[in-house]
Amino acid sequence: MNGRAWEGVRKGITRADAGEVAERVLELDEAGRREVARELPGHIGPARTAQQRLTERRRDWDWQLTQAWIEPMRVAGAGTIGGAAAVASWLFRREFARWSPASDMEPLLKVIAARPAAWQADLAVRLALRLRGSRAQASDDSAALALELLRRTGTVPPDHEPLVAAWVALPPRLPDDPLAAHLLPRMFEAEGVGRALREDRIEPPRWEWEPQQSWLRTLRDLAASGVIDREMLADGCVRRFLRGGNAADLRFFVRLHELLDPAPNPARARDYLRLLPAAPGPVAEAALKQLRGSLVGDDAGEAVSALLFRPESKLVRAGLTWLDRLARDGDGDLDHLAPALASAFLCESYPIQERTVRLAVRHAGRFTPVGAEAVREAATVLPADLLARLSEAYGHVEPEAGLDDGFLPVALPEFKPPVHEPDPFEQWLDKFVRDAPAAGGRRTGLAAVRGAVMAALNRPRSRLDAERTWSSVDLWAEVLMREAAHPGERAEAPREHLPKPRTVAAPYRMMLERCAEILAGLRDGTLPPYLLASPTTAAGQVEAGELVARLEGYERAGAVALPADLQQALLRLPRVVPAEVAERAGRLTSEAGATLVRWLADRPEPRLRVVWRGQRPQVVVHLERTGLDLVDALLGRVASTRLGQSMEDWHRVLPSDREALAMHLLPHVHAAWERPTNFADVVSAMLHLEGPAGEAVGALLAALLGEREWYMPAERAERLLLEAAATGCLPAERCGHHLGLTLRAGQIKSAAVRSSLESCARQGAQREVWEIMTGLLTSYLPTGDERGTTAHTRILAFALDVARWAGAHGAVGVVTQLAERPRSSALVRAARVLDDHLTARKSRQAS
Template identity: 40%
Template sequence: MDHWGTVRELIEARRADRLAEVVRALDDEGRKEVAARLPALLKELRGRFDRWDDGLVAYAGVLRVAGAGALGGAAAVASWLYRRDFAPQWAGPDDDVDLVSAVLADRPAAWRADLAERLVLRMRVSDDRGTALALALLRETGVAPPPHDPLVAGWVNRRPSRLRNDPLLDHLLPRLFEAEGVGRVLQWESDPRAGWLGALLELAKADRAKREALAEGCVRRFLLGGTVNELRFFVRLHEALDPSPAESAAHARDYLRLLPASPGPVAELAMKRLRGCAGLPDARLTADDLAEAWESLLFRPERKLVRAGLAWLDRSVRHTPALAGLVAAPLARAFAADSAELQEKAVELALAHHDGMDEEGRATVREAIELLPSRLGRLAAEAFAGGSVAEAEPAFAPPPLPAAPERARLVAPPIESAEELGGLMREGTSSWQEWERVLAGFVTLTGRDRTGVAAELYSWLIEAHTWQYNAGTWEEPGQWLHGAARSLTATAPVRHAWRRLLPQESLAPPHRLLLHRAAEVLRAVEEDTLPPLLLATPTHSTGHVAAGELVRRLEVIEAAGARPLAADLQQALLRLPRTPDPEAAERAARLTSAAGAMLAAWTCPEVGIELEWTCGNAGGDHDWHDRSHHHTIGLVPTATATPTGLPLVDLMLGVAPHRAEAGHLAWWPSMLPSHREVAAAHLMPYVLRRVWNEVPVGPREARELARAEGPAGAAFSAVLARVLGDPKMPESVDVLLEVAARDELPAAALGRQAGLLMAAGQVRMTDLIAALDAAAARGGHAHVWEVAAAALPVLLPAPGERPRNGLTGFVTLAGTVAEWCGARGEIPEVRDMAARKGDSGLLRAVRRLHDQLAGGAGQKG
């Protein structure tokens, strides 16, 4: 019987189900024949497809079935099943596990167990291609799985259906808390009714797994360490199990070990459990252990944990006054907190528990007084230094403002060869500097050696797809440059792409200018009207074009008898510095072309920018106090400028009030380097969060704006306030200090916009406090005070209104920086609130600030 002929025919027809039946029925001789012929067939099939084609993948299922049934040794089968050419990198999970398992079912149990172990040890990640088959074989054979972390991660990477009856449960459940990678797989699980979280809770409820064992496993996992993402699932599981205080007492010392250095959520969990069981005999926690716990918490960087640690310490001492003798060292730690609010609270507790400290404790506090700002230091010194304030005067003083980095540097030199240009075009561009350099290199080198550039680009383009010509529009500048290269090499499938592929719908003006500049290069290539060079290529890292260099470029174009490209000329004018260059102006007056006349007559336009906050249909700033999150919140800019008569220039100096299709936002400041506020106004529709986790404007844009020229007002302030209030953007503090060092910070506008952002819920107050606190500690205290002073009238609640979360901390920070810079002069809203009745923490902070400002009324610090 022709075994191989039948098998080959079924492989060619890709009949995997029928092939499985045939292979299972083969005798030993038939298996040997098929095994011997399979490599040659694989080579033949591979030769039918181009190396870029994935056609061989269509035969992967039948080839795997054939090899599983015909090859003899477990090692050979394992290698054959998971050959790289059977599944490319982008392939999904195997969908033929049932067929392969059926083919392998007749093999001896020991052989299948050997194969299962080999497949397990080949695994490297949780979604490895062999995971499903390995798990199936382990369940069928009942063999104990080898200790391999990716297997455990792969096990949990699948939905836990019928987990209670899973033969692997007893083997793998204990390793769930030890294996590397499990936490990353499960990190997004949060619903205790579904997924692994729900399944484990069901096991505990049915007593299939002990609650105590699961909770102990979580604690064991915490002690092994890991990142927040790796431990997130185990924190949720532990909290869902909710051990009682008596159960937590058994792990009290473990929780204590977790406090100093564990990720925040783990430390918070440990603190919560320790507080609950600290007084139980089984916890076996001594007074020194409590002091160690407090000291660990008060040394943490997370303000939430420090705040909770202070509260725990205070409650414990009030309940057991004898503990007051142990609080000196923890409170001294808190004197060094990076938050004025926390320092204030630590001093308050030190004063409250002063009488219960021994002399050694008081000495510890005295030594730490120098870490406090002066007002708090004086308060502490009066109690702990025997009234000798001068003797214990705090040594802390804010440092001077750091010098600003260089505003502008020269850009990279031009591209000098077709080979360099080809390499950069293949790699693509990711920044405006790279884009401008490649665009300029393409134009200049094409004018110098059109044939050579075409030859260099041809080999790349001939392998590239032309699908983009079927798109409705080209909305990326790189698509237009690619199209220009195709036109240059005569590989474009159509001509006149600019007539139908340039988007006609609403685009943000800077994005439209980008596309026009790229599209006109494509058109000039087709019509053979490329000038010898571009005008708008920046000479400096801010995006500016030096006036003298722009005149030289126009001189070259005039000498060649060419005409500059229209959008390129208009972008070049927008990139001229604000400061006139008399020598360049004199040379420009001698130019004879129309473009030369434009340059000679050009003066930097002045543009007025106004910014309005809108909230639903009401509009206006006064609506923020309702703190409603059901309205549409927007930042609407308007521009006032005298028209220049140049369409793209006028488009750029006006601003679109609403959000439009846009891209490359970080490039926009370089397109308006002499009009910082206009560039910021263009960014306004993209500053506020629109969808979950969308932060389209960040520190990169803010830094580019900071180094641009021109007035800085409400629009720039809104961008800077937004990034300062994002905890994921700590580098924004550097931007604030840089602008302040150049004496260009619009502090009052920044404070007002920051206040409106916080009032609108777009920025969390605690996050902005952290950023301003950091800026003040690095020398920006005077500027931070001006920011805070402008924000307070927006943030302070009207009578009867509930204060916003974090406002006490903001007022405390304001009081600290006001003291550092000796600020004087009443703020009416602060004065009025200080006169209200009550003794809340917020009112006390407001009164301290008012006392500071009124200390020398009429003088400004």
């Protein structure tokens, strides 16, 4: 045909018209089909490119249009390529992958229908065997095409499990589907069917505008009308149960079995009995429904034993009811039921244990000495109150040993104070002030200033950019260098460039203020000969005698103290000052000396609380004003979490005020992007400072213990808690209080808290962990009308372990209140056991 055959088909492909391509293909003779089949592989790339260009020229871009060329190409190949195997490969080439299947398969089916019948059957089987149940299959028409070809050709479906799963994944076409006779029995055997039908329901969800036909409803109705054999379906469900699987994959078959409601069938009784011990709960419930009242003798005993071995309370209760009936209706001893009672004793549900004890006591006279001994041996796992009730009928039973879980007390690990390197910032400031007036512009000791700061200084800046840049200590250092080298060259007003007080953390602002006042003193000619606040210890403190000597030198030189420098020096004083040093300070005559004397006589102490607003703790602080603005800012208020630079150096700003430093660190716990990667080291340094450790330190440690991120793994947070305990600065009860509030806020699971606290207790902090638990229980346990959860019950059980480890005694108010509630829930029982232990009270009888 000299290319005319291909030209006609190519035009149809270019127009993305699968119907036109089908018509052209059906008009071809054998030579024309061979010509088209020969040209098709090489046309994949041009066809895709042409369609993309066509789509790009449209104003209303549509991703579906970019793939419109695929279906005409598939149709052309299905009608012209010779072998069925080659066509099967062509239809699902990787280049033909789409986001969704074609909206109309008729052109494809039309050209396939023109091929010989044996060829069509061969293609149908090949397409069916290609199914794999993959994600890609969900976005193509492979399943629908294979099933439709099998129906139209009348071909027997191959034995292929993904084919069965694909069949049930589509809406049912029963009873007219010719495939049903072959595939319906297989749906109970093929893997993937339960997964495909997990969400199938009798009634469609309310949100479905056009609900699909339900397989459950279809099979139920057809079984009710006799079109499908009900017994065949019931047998299929039981066979599927016996094959095993998880509850989700068996959900459809459990629902179908319930809808069929098969009559008791002795032929299936043994199969149902096999399901009781280990099948998923819903399957076991379905089996129990079929067996209840139909078993006698050994089979009934086997069923009871299986039920009492289950973990589900509902099934265990059913087993106990059955056991009670067997005991009442039977003759002779009940020794054969002792193992079943032992299984029920192991149930974690207290009501189940209590019911089992009542049943055992009721029938105690029916056990021989051998059977009674078996009951006593099994009962050692029971709670103390239930054990006492059982002992009245069976004789004294010793509780199970090993309640301390093998706990061995050890000493707390030792923690050495961190090795502090000399503070480069302080060294730089001290050297600059001492050398700048006499240096004539020499940049002594300033080589560490970054080159990037120079660029930032020289470029034009907007007001916002300037505010950010002037929050850099490096920039202030560069400005100081410029001023020393070229006095008066630039006329920036230092304090105008300082960031606003609440936009930067107070410890860092102190560093900026000191730079600003040094710059002002350099310009005004009032720079003192040296600084008062230069640390004398690596930890950042200034020895009191050294500060007095420095002020004495100021008075001899007629120098005036810089305000920020003086206030920083006061904050760096140790909390204990020798009497002779205080006496020397009293002889100072300058205003700075008088300020020092007042500080030594009445060092300011902030009073703070940490309150929870929403899901985050916030600090509320009260401080009697001192008239020292920077001191008042550092000890009396907390800035926003913005701009927390140089956090690693904050401990040098507040080396004698541990609680105040914790107050400034706390907001950054919940803003991880604002804190350094070595934040744990910052907290560790804080623990070795002077000053009280109270609410803020406790809240900070609790917040870190509640984190579960890569930058604060549980082991690191636990290490900080142990370090606080070892250094004697762990406010344990307040830490527990905030840990309980963290749990209430849902920021961490109680299991994670228990794990971390147990780890600390086993490393020597059992007493501290018990103190933490007293605070945690008080803030976490339900009060008033609040309802308890299993998490509360488990926390109480853990608290009992910790109390034993720590040898703790003395009532905890919230626990006692729970224990006195009239109801006997699992939570109340756990509270009673803990309260009894703490108050040395004999075990109460369950209400």
